[in-house]
Amino acid sequence: MERVSIDEQRCKSCGLCISVCPVKILIISDRLNARGFRPAQCTDQDKCTSCGSCVLVCPDIAIELHREVKA
Amino acid sequence: MAEQMKVIYERPKSWANKVTHYCPGCTHGVAHRLIAELVDEMDLLDKTIGVWPVGCSVLGYDYFDFDSVEAAHGRAPAMATGIKVTNPDNFVFTYQGDGDLASIGMAEIVHAAARGWPITAIFINNGNYGMTGGQMAPTTLLGQKTTTSPLGRTPQDNGFPIRVAEMLAQLDGPAYIARVSLDSPVNIRKAKSAMRKAFNAQIRGIGFSLVECLSTCPTNWRLTPVESMERVRKEVMPYFPLGEFKVVEGVL
Numbered sequence A: 001m002e003r004v005s006i007d008e009q010r011c012k013s014c015g016l017c018i019s020v021c022p023v024k025i026l027i028i029s030d031r032l033n034a035r036g037f038r039p040a041q042c043t044d045q046d047k048c049t050s051c052g053s054c055v056l057v058c059p060d061i062a063i064e065l066h067r068e069v070k071a
Numbered sequence B: 001m002a003e004q005m006k007v008i009y010e011r012p013k014s015w016a017n018k019v020t021h022y023c024p025g026c027t028h029g030v031a032h033r034l035i036a037e038l039v040d041e042m043d044l045l046d047k048t049i050g051v052w053p054v055g056c057s058v059l060g061y062d063y064f065d066f067d068s069v070e071a072a073h074g075r076a077p078a079m080a081t082g083i084k085v086t087n088p089d090n091f092v093f094t095y096q097g098d099g100d101l102a103s104i105g106m107a108e109i110v111h112a113a114a115r116g117w118p119i120t121a122i123f124i125n126n127g128n129y130g131m132t133g134g135q136m137a138p139t140t141l142l143g144q145k146t147t148t149s150p151l152g153r154t155p156q157d158n159g160f161p162i163r164v165a166e167m168l169a170q171l172d173g174p175a176y177i178a179r180v181s182l183d184s185p186v187n188i189r190k191a192k193s194a195m196r197k198a199f200n201a202q203i204r205g206i207g208f209s210l211v212e213c214l215s216t217c218p219t220n221w222r223l224t225p226v227e228s229m230e231r232v233r234k235e236v237m238p239y240f241p242l243g244e245f246k247v248v249e250g251v252l
Ligand SMILES: Cc1ncc(C[n+]2csc(CCOP(=O)(O)OP(=O)(O)O)c2C)c(N)n1
Pocket: B054, B055, B056, B057, B073, B096, B097, B098, B099, B100, B101, B104, B124, B126, B128, B129, B130, B131, B132, B137
């Protein structure tokens, strides 16, 4: 499972998450979703610090965050 | 060794899992998410009744799994008062834009605040009438161009913007009044704690509460979502300062 999961069908390509990510791992992809938006995507899962900033600004609840724990 | 993942953030349970009709980057969605998170965290799903306005959030009732009603334009506080009087154990909130609450519905919100009955208002200040195409609202800033102030708002022609939170805080009725901003992660965190206090003011039976949320309308502002957030910080906040304007004893 990924640290940063972006539900591409919910994303409206607003770019707010990209503007607040402190490690700059979010970009707009070149795919189109069913509504015609180019969804945000994470370029480097390992760099995500789980800070939650992207989730806080996302108006479409498109982002979910997880983090691996030692079993 | 199997890898285990712990949840940092998942969609709230009280969120009805639909894609909203809001424009990209519109902070109505942020305010909605905070309400859903608090309803989950405060275990209010079975007790909540939302009262929705006329404005872009007219369809808000569709996005949550709690009960909702739709009010006539500006009349949400009157409806919420009636619902709360007859259902005192329910958690009743209104969700209103600045046209709804501060133009056509100004009388209702003033009297609801003065009465002090424990209901909660979430007030979305985005500086215009978003739904109908960006007309001037009571919160439109001086100099701001809208479709009904095409040369910019002037005090001579249009009067001054109204600071609703400060105005209502002068009344003796309210238990909690605050202004927050949805422009950035740090301010969105603070917005959620203010909303939690507002919800608590009602749940603890203390009295009326209102949280004014500085919000964006990228479409009618003709700015990108990111530029809209910057405009809130640079232009809106100096006129509409953030803070708690009324906190009576017992609100936490
Ligand atoms: C009685 C009545 N008058 C006028 C209207 C037209 N109208 C619809 S929404 C609206 C204003 C909405 O603005 P606001 O409350 O700021 O909500 P926003 O869309 O900005 O979130 C108006 C005037 C109406 N629907 N009903």
